Amino acid sequence: MIIKPKVRGFICTTTHPVGCEKNVLEQIEATRARGLNKSAGPKKVLVIGASSGYGLAARITAAFGYGADTLGVFFEKPGSEKKPGTAGWYNSAAFDRFAKAEGLYSKSINGDAFSHEAREKAIELIQQDLGQVDLVVYSLASPVRKLPDSGELKRSSLKPIGEPYRATAIDTNKDTIIEAEVEPATEQEIEDTKAVMGGEDWELWIDALDRAGVLAPGARSVAFSYIGTEITWPIYWHGALGKAKEDLDRAAGEIDARLKASGGGANVAVLKSVVTQASAAIPVMPLYIAMVYKVMKEQGLHEGTIDQLNRLFGEHLYSSQGRGGSLDTDEAGRLRLDDWELRDDVQQACKALWPKVTTENLFEITDYAGYKHEFLKLFGFERDDVDYDADVDPVAEFDVVNL
Numbered sequence: 359m360i361i362k363p364k365v366r367g368f369i370c371t372t373t374h375p376v377g378c379e380k381n382v383l384e385q386i387e388a389t390r391a392r393g394l395n396k397s398a399g400p401k402k403v404l405v406i407g408a409s410s411g412y413g414l415a416a417r418i419t420a421a422f423g424y425g426a427d428t429l430g431v432f433f434e435k436p437g438s439e440k441k442p443g444t445a446g447w448y449n450s451a452a453f454d455r456f457a458k459a460e461g462l463y464s465k466s467i468n469g470d471a472f473s474h475e476a477r478e479k480a481i482e483l484i485q486q487d488l489g490q491v492d493l494v495v496y497s498l499a500s501p502v503r504k505l506p507d508s509g510e511l512k513r514s515s516l517k518p519i520g521e522p523y524r525a526t527a528i529d530t531n532k533d534t535i536i537e538a539e540v541e542p543a544t545e546q547e548i549e550d551t552k553a554v555m556g557g558e559d560w561e562l563w564i565d566a567l568d569r570a571g572v573l574a575p576g577a578r579s580v581a582f583s584y585i586g587t588e589i590t591w592p593i594y595w596h597g598a599l600g601k602a603k604e605d606l607d608r609a610a611g612e613i614d615a616r617l618k619a620s621g622g623g624a625n626v627a628v629l630k631s632v633v634t635q636a637s638a639a640i641p642v643m644p645l646y647i648a649m650v651y652k653v654m655k656e657q658g659l660h661e662g663t664i665d666q667l668n669r670l671f672g673e674h675l676y677s678s679q680g681r682g683g684s685l686d687t688d689e690a691g692r693l694r695l696d697d698w699e700l701r702d703d704v705q706q707a708c709k710a711l712w713p714k715v716t717t718e719n720l721f722e723i724t725d726y727a728g729y730k731h732e733f734l735k736l737f738g739f740e741r742d743d744v745d746y747d748a749d750v751d752p753v754a755e756f757d758v759v760n761l
């Protein structure tokens with residue numbers, strides 16, 4: 359099959375297996391080059407949301423930065439002779455192959471991580487293959503959650519609270535500047551967003567793992583959040599998603615207290631904005647990312663997903679200080695990896711750019727070209743080292759349990 363990109367809205371409906379594999383290899387190489395202290399890191403790791411974005415970067419950092427055995431959970435579609443699979447499927451197939459070539463344990467579960475069934479399967483595999491895990495990374499980004507007991511479907515909303523949000527944004531299909539307007543979320547939509555992206559499911563995971571005795575003494579857990587600044591607050595931190603992330607902070611407190619009993623702990627890690635399938639769906643984020651990438655690249659401060667996760671593990675979770683039990687957190691107990699993005703000079707530069715941007719100067723005064731490139735790269739496209747006219751097999755088998 360010869361596969362070319364087909365972009366629909368904020369998703370690319372085709373993916374390139376070879377490009378995805380090269381993306382994974384690039385992240386593995388970046389992790390190796392970082393020279394993380396292998397004796398200090400996690401040994402057996404469960405990553406929930408392991409197939410793309412920050413969760414994949416966490417899995418790569420654990421495996422290739424520290425030699426950890428990993429079990430990954432994700433929700434992806436395999437490729438068939440007729441149609442390519444999702445990027446996360448190919449990413450995971452590539453990860454599995456590289457990890458095994460390195461002599462590392464790697465197994466995956468493809469299914470709904472919000473279900474009890476996924477938890478039961480993960481526990482069974484940990485008991486059978488790993489005994490216990492010492493790190494649980496929680497990195498789900500989903501627009502829907504089927505509640506595990508009632509089967510009720512909850513949907514998250516990317517909406518402000520209280521009043522409509524009007525802002526300059528990019529129509530990423532037409533590469534034009536538009537005025538976006540998003541109506542505020544209703545109370546019900548806020549509650550539903552909390553149910554999908556809040557901390558309840560993370561707590562259910564830790565509770566199930568703990569009860570089953572598969573958390574090693576001293577086990578840690580980390581979940582990811584975004585806060586941003588006043589530029590994005592109306593749609594994010596002060597919006598429905600922010601309420602869900604506040605709930606994640608609440609859950610971190612509960613889980614931390616539970617894991618502390620055996621010398622471990624839990625934190626929310628606040629990460630910087632990067633191009634992922636999840637962030638592409640949030641109104642105004644593409645424009646903000648195009649601006650902040652421009653500014654941070656110019657200042658030598660740019661980091662991608664793998665850089666952030668290498669830094670989270672190497673300088674926080676498994677630094678000599680972190681292993682001593684004293685993590686450097688903000689007043690709410692969060693690990694802050696958004697420190698460079700939130701620097702005053704970076705944010706001031708973005709604020710100065712914002713009112714100046716037009717369709718005509720979009721590519722010139724922002725890094726929108728970089729944004730578009732990164733977006734297509736997520737799906738395995740626009741890599742110099744891939745021949746996109748060559749025939750490629752869309753079927754990729756690997757060590758995965760399909761639920």
Ligand SMILES: NC(=O)c1ccc[n+]([C@@H]2O[C@H](COP(=O)([O-])OP(=O)(O)OC[C@H]3O[C@@H](n4cnc5c(N)ncnc54)[C@H](O)[C@@H]3O)[C@@H](O)[C@H]2O)c1
Pocket residue numbers: 406407408409410411412413431432433434446469470471472497498499500582583584628629630631632633634635636637
């Ligand atoms: N992208 C950013 O700029 C950014 C910034 C800060 C924090 N974060 C946070 O990082 C976390 C991960 O987001 P991302 O941007 O890496 O997203 P992503 O879309 O790249 O990855 C989401 C992952 O969740 C998995 N997933 C989704 N629904 C699932 C389900 N029902 N069952 C099993 N797996 C499921 C996907 O398979 C994938 O592995 C989120 O909590 C997000 O808020 C993202």
